[in-house]
Amino acid sequence: MLTTTAALRSGSAEPITKPENPPGGWDTTYTFKTSYGFKDNVLFRPQLPVASSFAMISADVILWRPPEPLWDLMFITSAEYTRYIPGSEVTGETTAFSQFQVKRDLGQKWRFSLSLQYLFFDQVLDNSDLDQLFSTLQLQGHSLSIQPSLRREAPNGMFVEAGYTITRQHYQSVVDDEWQLGPRFSIGKSYGNRSEFSLGLQFLQRRFDDRQPRSADGLSTIQDSLKYQQLETSLVWNHHWDGQRRWRTSTRLGFLRNNDNYSGYYDYDRFRLTEQLRYRSRGFQFRAELKLSQYEYALQHAGPSDPAQRRRTMSYASIRAEKNLREHLMVFTEYSHERSLSNLRSDSYQANTISAGIELEF
Numbered sequence: 614m615l616t617t618t619a620a621l622r623s624g625s626a627e628p629i630t631k632p633e634n635p636p637g638g639w640d641t642t643y644t645f646k647t648s649y650g651f652k653d654n655v656l657f658r659p660q661l662p663v664a665s666s667f668a669m670i671s672a673d674v675i676l677w678r679p680p681e682p683l684w685d686l687m688f689i690t691s692a693e694y695t696r697y698i699p700g701s702e703v704t705g706e707t708t709a710f711s712q713f714q715v716k717r718d719l720g721q722k723w724r725f726s727l728s729l730q731y732l733f734f735d736q737v738l739d740n741s742d743l744d745q746l747f748s749t750l751q752l753q754g755h756s757l758s759i760q761p762s763l764r765r766e767a768p769n770g771m772f773v774e775a776g777y778t779i780t781r782q783h784y785q786s787v788v789d790d791e792w793q794l795g796p797r798f799s800i801g802k803s804y805g806n807r808s809e810f811s812l813g814l815q816f817l818q819r820r821f822d823d824r825q826p827r828s829a830d831g832l833s834t835i836q837d838s839l840k841y842q843q844l845e846t847s848l849v850w851n852h853h854w855d856g857q858r859r860w861r862t863s864t865r866l867g868f869l870r871n872n873d874n875y876s877g878y879y880d881y882d883r884f885r886l887t888e889q890l891r892y893r894s895r896g897f898q899f900r901a902e903l904k905l906s907q908y909e910y911a912l913q914h915a916g917p918s919d920p921a922q923r924r925r926t927m928s929y930a931s932i933r934a935e936k937n938l939r940e941h942l943m944v945f946t947e948y949s950h951e952r953s954l955s956n957l958r959s960d961s962y963q964a965n966t967i968s969a970g971i972e973l974e975f
Contacts (some may be wrong), residue, residue, distance in 0.1 A: 644673040648970025655703050657739055657749040657953075657962045665697040669968070685716035705753060709733040722766040726776075733754040739953070740788060749962070754784040762797075770803040778817065789824035789839075793817055803851075806858060810850040817843040826875035829912055840874040847858075863889040880911035896937040904929040915956035925955040935972075943972040 638938035655664035678686045690711040699702050714728045727919035735753040762776030795818055801811025803867045819841040825834040847867040854860040865887040873879040884907040891900045910923040931949035938944060946969040955961050 635671045638678070640675075640677045640679070642673075643677075643975045644972060645974075646671045646972045648968045650964045650966060650968025650970075652964060654962060654964035655697060656737055657951075659958060659961045662962075662964075663702050665700070665703070667695050667697045667968075669693065669970070680716075680718065683718040685718075687714045687926060688712070688824040694701075694955060703737060706736040708736065709732070722768075724764045724766070726762045726764065727758040728758075728762075729832070730756075730758040731758070732758075733839075740896055751784055751788070752784055752788060754782065754786075754788075757781070758782050764789045765769075766803075772801055772803065772811075774799045778815075789823045791824075792820040794820070795843075806853045806856060808852045810852075813845075813847040813849065815843075815845045815847075817841075817845070819843065826873055827878040829830070829876040829878055831878050831913065835875055837875065839879070841879065842872045842874070845869040859893055863887075863891075876912070878912050881913075882909045883907065884909075898935040900931075900933045902929075902931045916958070919956070921956055923955070923957050923960075925957070925960050927952060927954075928952045941974055945970060945972060 647668070648734050649666070649668050651664070651666050653664045655665050658662050670788075671691065673691045674689070676686075676688040678684070687713075690709075692709040694705060696705045699892040710730070710732050711851040712728060712730045714726065716724055716726045718724055733755050735751070737749065737751045739956035740748050740752070758780040760776055760778050762774055764772060764774040766772045776797050778793060778795055778797065780791065781790075783790045795816045797813065797815040798939065799811050799813040801809060803809045821839045826837055826839045827834055845867060847865060850862075850864045852862050854862070865885070867883075867885040867887075868887070869883040871879065871881050871883070886905045887903070889900065889902045892898070904927075906927040908923075908927070910925075913923040915921040915923050928951065929951050931947060933945060935943055935945040946967075948967045949964070950963070950965050952963040953961055
């Protein structure tokens with residue numbers, strides 16, 4: 614589930630993590646952030662970009678009860694609002710996210726987990742992987758997801774996990790509502806100082822309510838409901854490079870194949886690489902992230918008069934630095950660059966965002 618503007622566009626986000634050494638009973642964390650910044654292409658336009666200053670405010674609440682003795686409970690809620698100034702074409706963007714997670718130790722190294730997630734968003738998003746006509750637009754919608762899973766851990770650090778995803782996605786605009794259903798499997802190994810690598814496989818069916826399949830040339834629709842069958846494989850490696858866990862890298866490689874239920878007009882392959890570097894010491898933290906995605910479309914062309922296969926490369930790079938001024942007060946600054954390169958002109962754009970702000974945590 615995605616919790617930030619950048620995450621919704623680029624496909625992932627760093628999760629909110631539990632405190633490393635919580636006290637007994639319930640641990641509660643409150644975080645408030647505000648920042649001011651500038652973005653040079655709010656609407657992700659390939660030409661005539663709209664630039665704007667913005668002010669952002671957000672709040673997070675985490676409630677966590679460590680295992681006592683068999684149950685592990687966690688609740689997260691987060692809300693963020695960005696106001697563009699002057700806001701002539703886009704007034705603002707909003708996200709709100711809640712998650713409740715319960716884990717139960719079943720004995721013999723078996724553990725059951727159930728996660729309930731809700732997301733509200735009202736944001737400018739890149740939708741061109743689904744629709745060339747409405748490539749970037751402001752979308753408002755809701756998402757509700759249920760994800761049960763079962764995990765088995767071995768004494769040597771190996772583990773296997775199986776789960777299932779049920780998601781209902783509702784949009785209040787031209788994008789069609791959908792169901793997302795499917796199982797997922799992973800196998801991996803924990804080692805060293807809280808490091809881990811895993812290999813994952815996920816099958817996902819996306820069922821659209823009213824959207825119809827298209828013919829191979831994309832010019833006509835078929836009287837049926839559009840469905841996607843997606844198969845994704847991933848390799849994830851999280852590694853701490855020193856005993857104090859100051860240096861950490863997170864690497865994710867993934868391949869996704871998307872097939873529609875008719876002519877293959879919406880078929881594509883996606884290759885993805887995500888790399889994150891984090892350094893933290895007493896009172897200071899630095900994080901850099903790079904995401905690369907390559908889309909290869911089977912039948913779609915680069916244009917009405919261009920028979921070349923449609924291709925697209927998307928990149929997202931960011932850096933963030935944080936400095937504690939007092940026990941509960943922190944200042945931060947961050948910069949991100951997003952770029953889309955494609956032989957379809959409407960797919961290409963770039964956007965730069967820079968901001969600085971303060972954060973209070975209790």
